[in-house]
Amino acid sequence: MNKASVKKEIGYSKKKNRDLTLMALPAIIWFICFCYIPLFGICFAFKRFTPVPGESLFKNLFVNSKWVGLENFSFLLRSSDMPGIMFNTLFYNIIFIILNIVIPVFLAIFLTELHSEKLKGSIQMVMVLPYFLSWVIVGYLVYAFLATDEGTVNHILGFFGKTAVQWYQSPKCWRLFLIILGVWKSAGYSMIIYLCAITSIDRTLYESADLDGATFMEKVHYITLPHLTPTICTIFILSVGNILNSDFGLFYQVPMDSGSLQGVTQTLDVYVYKALMQQANFSFSAAASFLQSLVGFVLLMVTNNIIAAIDRDSSLM
Amino acid sequence: MEKNHFKDINQYVSPENSAYSKKANTVVSFVYIALSVIMFLPVLLVIIISFSSEDSINEIGYSFFPKGLSLKAYGYLFNSGGFLGRAFLNSLLITAAGVVFGLMLMCPIAYALSRKEYKLRRGILLFLMIPMLFSGGLVSSYMVNTQIFHLSNSYYALILPNLCSTWFIMILRNYFQNAIPDSLIEAAELDGAGHFQIFRLIVAPVAKPVIMTVALFQTFNYWNSWYPSLLYLDSNHTELYPLQYVLVNMDRSIQTLVRDTQYLSGMNAYTPPTITIRMVMVVVVILPVMLILPFFQQFLKRGMTVGAIKG
Numbered sequence: 001m002n003k004a005s006v007k008k009e010i011g012y013s014k015k016k017n018r019d020l021t022l023m024a025l026p027a028i029i030w031f032i033c034f035c036y037i038p039l040f041g042i043c044f045a046f047k048r049f050t051p052v053p054g055e056s057l058f059k060n061l062f063v064n065s066k067w068v069g070l071e072n073f074s075f076l077l078r079s080s081d082m083p084g085i086m087f088n089t090l091f092y093n094i095i096f097i098i099l100n101i102v103i104p105v106f107l108a109i110f111l112t113e114l115h116s117e118k119l120k121g122s123i124q125m126v127m128v129l130p131y132f133l134s135w136v137i138v139g140y141l142v143y144a145f146l147a148t149d150e151g152t153v154n155h156i157l158g159f160f161g162k163t164a165v166q167w168y169q170s171p172k173c174w175r176l177f178l179i180i181l182g183v184w185k186s187a188g189y190s191m192i193i194y195l196c197a198i199t200s201i202d203r204t205l206y207e208s209a210d211l212d213g214a215t216f217m218e219k220v221h222y223i224t225l226p227h228l229t230p231t232i233c234t235i236f237i238l239s240v241g242n243i244l245n246s247d248f249g250l251f252y253q254v255p256m257d258s259g260s261l262q263g264v265t266q267t268l269d270v271y272v273y274k275a276l277m278q279q280a281n282f283s284f285s286a287a288a289s290f291l292q293s294l295v296g297f298v299l300l301m302v303t304n305n306i307i308a309a310i311d312r313d314s315s316l317m
Numbered sequence: 318m319e320k321n322h323f324k325d326i327n328q329y330v331s332p333e334n335s336a337y338s339k340k341a342n343t344v345v346s347f348v349y350i351a352l353s354v355i356m357f358l359p360v361l362l363v364i365i366i367s368f369s370s371e372d373s374i375n376e377i378g379y380s381f382f383p384k385g386l387s388l389k390a391y392g393y394l395f396n397s398g399g400f401l402g403r404a405f406l407n408s409l410l411i412t413a414a415g416v417v418f419g420l421m422l423m424c425p426i427a428y429a430l431s432r433k434e435y436k437l438r439r440g441i442l443l444f445l446m447i448p449m450l451f452s453g454g455l456v457s458s459y460m461v462n463t464q465i466f467h468l469s470n471s472y473y474a475l476i477l478p479n480l481c482s483t484w485f486i487m488i489l490r491n492y493f494q495n496a497i498p499d500s501l502i503e504a505a506e507l508d509g510a511g512h513f514q515i516f517r518l519i520v521a522p523v524a525k526p527v528i529m530t531v532a533l534f535q536t537f538n539y540w541n542s543w544y545p546s547l548l549y550l551d552s553n554h555t556e557l558y559p560l561q562y563v564l565v566n567m568d569r570s571i572q573t574l575v576r577d578t579q580y581l582s583g584m585n586a587y588t589p590p591t592i593t594i595r596m597v598m599v600v601v602v603i604l605p606v607m608l609i610l611p612f613f614q615q616f617l618k619r620g621m622t623v624g625a626i627k628g
Contacts, residue, residue, distance in 0.1 A: 012432070012434045012435060012436065016434075016506075016511075016512060017435060017436045017437070019511055019512040019513065020428075020429040020432060020435045020437075020512055021429070021437060023425035023426065023428060023429045023512060023513070023516070024425065024426040024429040024430070024437070024441055026421070026422050026425070026426075027422040027423060027425070027426035027481055027486070028426070028441070028444070030422055030480060030481050031444065031445065031448060031481065033466070034458070034462075034477065034478050034480075034481075035447075035448035035452065036448070037461055037465070038452070038453030038454075038457040038458040038461045039451065039452070039453045039457070040453070040457070041453035041454065041456060041457020041458070041460060041461065042453055042454070042457065044454075044456050044457060044460075045454075056464075057460055057461070057464040057465055110345060110349075111349060112326075112329065112330050113330055113335045113336045113337050113342075113345075114330075114335070114337070114342060114345060114346055114349070115332040115335055115337065115342045115346075116332075116346070117327040117328060119346060119349075119350075120326075120327045121327050121614065122353075123349050123350070123353050124614065125610055125611065125614055126353040126356060126357050127352075127353060127356055128610070128614075129356075129357070129360065129606070129607065129610060130356065132537045132541070132606050132610065133360075133541070133603060133606065134541035134542070134543060134561055134602075135543075136541075136543050136561050136564050136565055137541075137561075137564070137599055137602055137603060138359075140363065140564065140595060140596070140599045141359035141360065141362070141363055141599070142359070144359070144362050144363055144366055144379045144596065145359070145362070145379075147378075147379065149378070150374055150378040150379050151378060151379060152362065152378065152379045152380060152381070154378070155377060155378040155379070155380065184356060188356070192326075195326045196326060198326075198329070199325075199326045199329045203329070203330075203334070206334070206336075207334065216336040216337075219336065248544065249543075249544070253543075253565065272454070272455050272456075273455065276455055276456055276459060277547075277548070282456050282460075285454075285455065285456045286454055286456040286457065289452075289454030289455055289456065290454060292454075293450075293451060293452060293454065297450055297451070300450075
């Protein structure tokens, strides 16, 4: 028996284990500071937060504030803005879940077969660029088109003899704008994820399908799509887990926080931010984010189990 | 991770075994080129605006075909004293710190988790997974960061809270575990190398593609970050503003800029091209992203897998 296999059977020595723990330690400390300590803050959602100035956060939260049970939640859910906010959050998320799967898969399948390597690379690069721009930048790109006086769109309207529109005051088209922007920003990136998945399909499958005289669409239907299913399911499960979350920048920064657009732009994340920073309503804000993670977690588990029941390999866990 | 993952996504289908005929290829290529151009138009528009003359903008607005070109806004920014330069340096500093410290935290733990004989492996994995499912929410992290760690109005607030991500650690770990042969590490262990040495001399060089991929993601994340500034910086600390946050506060920022310039140059009559200035700043932010993207693509092809959590 050689030395290496002896080592394997008895596992690592104390010193080796200690070295590895030392290597893991800095990151563990970071996770404790920035993920685990804030966990106690879930209590904010079940307290009426009445801080005494000058005292520590823990004392203010646990001693100076009263437990109120689910009162924050019932107030939150009964507030008159809530139905609209919930509708917006779910509306955009459901549309994004569908479009952000269908469009990138479609783009990836048809891009793979292009002849020129160089062209494929360049197209990916242009399409992925929006993903790496912040919403602040996107906000300015949109402003260039929609500004009332100098905006490109209003000048084109003027050219055709139509009157200028105050885009940041008229909510009518914004649902469509936000959907287009959401897809524009992430389609290229998701496309690359699916391209990677397509690359791992054994190419001989297509060759034998060719021998059987399969058309391109048949090959996509019987070979490509089934092989993409696990990736699609992973992305689907993760996005369902985020169903009450939304891209704060898209809904707050891109419409320039315009009051007249609130009806179509306010989502739960915007509410959480505003309750905290503008109204200093800690308990409502905390209750809203608790609701987000609870609903997300439950839905993630349910979706994962349903998918696991249909096809074990496509599930997340 | 099978060998397949390292295949180049652009070489996967060669012209000979593509499903497209020559004619079909031309048509589809054309469609994709058109789509890319349309997707690029917003960025192009802003670049054009930044070079447009003020007169042209006053007359025909933001147009793809300006009547006159001018570098006035660029010149103005570069002569505007410290304010914008400072913001640019802030962005650079935050990005560099985020990438370096992030990797210094994430690579070692990912290596420890990639060693199957490591005693605490399962426990630490669970420890990293829990924050992915549960979090204290915005209120709680805001309160902890401001009242316990006292991070408001400091660079730390912009760097520390986003250093690590379970997702990146998993991507790194999967690569360390699958792309580096166990025999290589065992041989080094037999030679008496400690884990620190093994990581530095064997793992890090071999895993360069995945480390670079994570580094580039961190780079973009920090370069684009503005939410922490919105939460933790107040208007008395403009010297800490990164570029992105200057853009969030544009109206106020332009006033500061004008004041600084007037103070420096001693002239009051000069009105800066305020409309184009903001677009110039947008270009200043976008340009580095466009320059790094080609490098990123090289690594993207190899380093990225979605099922990272499963492995």
